[in-house]
Amino acid sequence: MSEATTSAANGLAALEARLRQDLAWLELPAKSWVPQKTVDNQPVLDVAVIGGGQAGMAAAVSLLHLGINAVIYDQSPAGFEGPWATTARMETLRSPKKLTGPALGFAALTFRAWFEAQFGLDAWEALDKIPRLQWMDYLRWYRKVMALDVRNDHRMELIRPRADGLVELHIAAPSGKSVVLARRVVLATGRDGLGGALVPPLADSLPRALWAHSSDDMDYGKLAGKRVGIIGAGSSAMDSAGTALEAGAERVDILIRRTELPRINKGKGSGNPGLTSGHLNLPDEWKWRIRHYVNVQQIPPPSGSVQRVSKFSNARFIFGAPIDAIDVNGDSLRVRTPRGVFELDFLIFSTGFRVDWTVRPEFAVIAPHIRSWRARYMPPPGEEDAELSDSPDLGRAFEFQQKQPGGLPGLERIHCFCYPATITHGTLSGDIPAISDGAQRLAQGIASLLYGEDVETHYRNLQDYAEPELVGDEWTPSEPTTEEREGLKR
Numbered sequence: 001m002s003e004a005t006t007s008a009a010n011g012l013a014a015l016e017a018r019l020r021q022d023l024a025w026l027e028l029p030a031k032s033w034v035p036q037k038t039v040d041n042q043p044v045l046d047v048a049v050i051g052g053g054q055a056g057m058a059a060a061v062s063l064l065h066l067g068i069n070a071v072i073y074d075q076s077p078a079g080f081e082g083p084w085a086t087t088a089r090m091e092t093l094r095s096p097k098k099l100t101g102p103a104l105g106f107a108a109l110t111f112r113a114w115f116e117a118q119f120g121l122d123a124w125e126a127l128d129k130i131p132r133l134q135w136m137d138y139l140r141w142y143r144k145v146m147a148l149d150v151r152n153d154h155r156m157e158l159i160r161p162r163a164d165g166l167v168e169l170h171i172a173a174p175s176g177k178s179v180v181l182a183r184r185v186v187l188a189t190g191r192d193g194l195g196g197a198l199v200p201p202l203a204d205s206l207p208r209a210l211w212a213h214s215s216d217d218m219d220y221g222k223l224a225g226k227r228v229g230i231i232g233a234g235s236s237a238m239d240s241a242g243t244a245l246e247a248g249a250e251r252v253d254i255l256i257r258r259t260e261l262p263r264i265n266k267g268k269g270s271g272n273p274g275l276t277s278g279h280l281n282l283p284d285e286w287k288w289r290i291r292h293y294v295n296v297q298q299i300p301p302p303s304g305s306v307q308r309v310s311k312f313s314n315a316r317f318i319f320g321a322p323i324d325a326i327d328v329n330g331d332s333l334r335v336r337t338p339r340g341v342f343e344l345d346f347l348i349f350s351t352g353f354r355v356d357w358t359v360r361p362e363f364a365v366i367a368p369h370i371r372s373w374r375a376r377y378m379p380p381p382g383e384e385d386a387e388l389s390d391s392p393d394l395g396r397a398f399e400f401q402q403k404q405p406g407g408l409p410g411l412e413r414i415h416c417f418c419y420p421a422t423i424t425h426g427t428l429s430g431d432i433p434a435i436s437d438g439a440q441r442l443a444q445g446i447a448s449l450l451y452g453e454d455v456e457t458h459y460r461n462l463q464d465y466a467e468p469e470l471v472g473d474e475w476t477p478s479e480p481t482t483e484e485r486e487g488l489k490r
């Protein structure tokens with residue numbers, strides 16, 4: 001082992017010891033207090049979390065710290081949860097390195113602590129942004145040091161609330177299929193957590209071999225020597241373009257509807273603890289106005305991502321080029337825009353994500369009953385926004401609400417802790433900046449609901465509680481004096 005490797009390992013061991021000490025000083029995790037249930041000889045989980053990315057892990061730690069047991073199920077192999085080491089193609093995180101992410105207020109659990117413990121303060125100061133794969137390494141460490149119970153390669157195939165106050169999860173794993181029962185379920189299913197890729201309808205008629213969405217798992221090596229078109233101009237568009245160019249694409253044309261790239265990240269500028277705490281309590285008009293404004297302004301790709309593309313002379317940024325039509329011409333595509341017709345061999349739609357229940361069979365039972373913002377709020381003319389209208393209208397603990405009261409009893413036992421919660425709660429349910437705040441709000445909400453449901457049991461426990469503080473030999477009863485007793489007669 002090299003000297004640097006040994007010192008990194010020692011640094012990390014010391015950090016882990018400190019973290020254990022911090023948790024011990026804070027008496028965390030709290031003792032389990034949720035009454036244990038067994039149904040049909042099967043133990044019932046307090047909470048099942050679907051998704052073991054940063055949101056699912058932060059949620060599970062927050063629950064465990066409140067004394068609520070939480071088991072995570074994730075369909076991915078261990079260490080490959082979320083986009084970071086799978087479908088993401090940026091070189092570094094887009095967000096600044098100083099964000100404390102899922103650390104939940106524990107300094108020793110931050111990325112910075114993990115990084116400095118291994119590479120030192122100078123390396124931290126020299127670091128510009130966090131390398132993408134290093135973020136995944138940090139998340140793997142996070143899972144290990146917080147000793148989370150994550151069941152990988154476990155896909156949740158169906159979720160069904162039951163009339164008896166439980167939620168049934170149908171899980172497929174390498175060992176076979178099983179049904180898990182939980183009192184509450186958290187869906188920490190990611191950026192596309194209630195749907196999938198948003199692709200314009202004109203892609204429907206194209207041969208699937210000639211196009212991809214930027215979030216598809218794809219070997220970009222197959223683009224070597226090809227003329228590639230990218231639709232869109234956000235961060236993922238730049239990442240796809242850069243990756244295609246580095247893979248040896250003959251040419252990459254980025255076809256951009258706008259006449260220029262947005263330059264200001266409005267979301268970043270507006271972030272502050274007031275917004276994090278206060279969005280939930282804003283009137284609907286303000287929630288909508290703020291989220292719609294951020295959507296319309298759009299988030300610019302990071303400067304480094306654009307430069308990664310523009311350093312290639314065979315990359316072109318074509319502005320004012322919305323797609324009018326696409327014709328298939330043998331093995332290639334003719335993409336018609338107001339700026340010209342482009343002959344391309346492969347198209348990548350970098351057009352974002354949407355709520356789309358039809359592509360998530362696991363939600364087939366619950367989807368028809370979920371109330372969305374479409375039913376809650378009618379925006380003023382000019383402020384229509386499909387993303388916001390399609391988002392679920394959630395309660396204060398991120399729980400789904402019924403479209404028709406009583407339509408699917410138990411639906412509110414399912415908590416939506418993924419991106420579509422944003423219009424209700426603000427950006428607390430996925431992105432790095434406020435994920436800890438979201439996880440703590442979620443866990444406290446669930447703790448309160450579980451306590452309320454079991455109040456009779458807790459009251460009985462209160463009555464039955466018999467651990468004496470005093471055994472009776474700590475004092476001797478005294479007699480009042482004669483004068484004091486005489487006072488009663490006066």
Ligand SMILES: Cc1cc2nc3c(=O)[nH]c(=O)nc-3n(C[C@H](O)[C@H](O)[C@H](O)COP(=O)(O)OP(=O)(O)OC[C@H]3O[C@@H](n4cnc5c(N)ncnc54)[C@H](O)[C@@H]3O)c2cc1C
Binds near residue numbers: 050092429
């Ligand atoms: C390409 C890309 C780059 C990003 N870069 C940044 C950035 O730099 N900074 C930032 O703040 N945010 C960024 N984000 C946004 C956000 O931080 C990420 O999407 C992040 O992964 C969200 O974490 P998560 O835990 O909510 O979801 P994920 O990390 O996506 O985890 C969700 C997990 O749920 C699992 N899952 C889903 N459905 C099921 C099911 N039915 N059964 C079992 N498991 C299931 C998935 O396999 C996945 O592992 C980026 C997003 C993308 C897509």
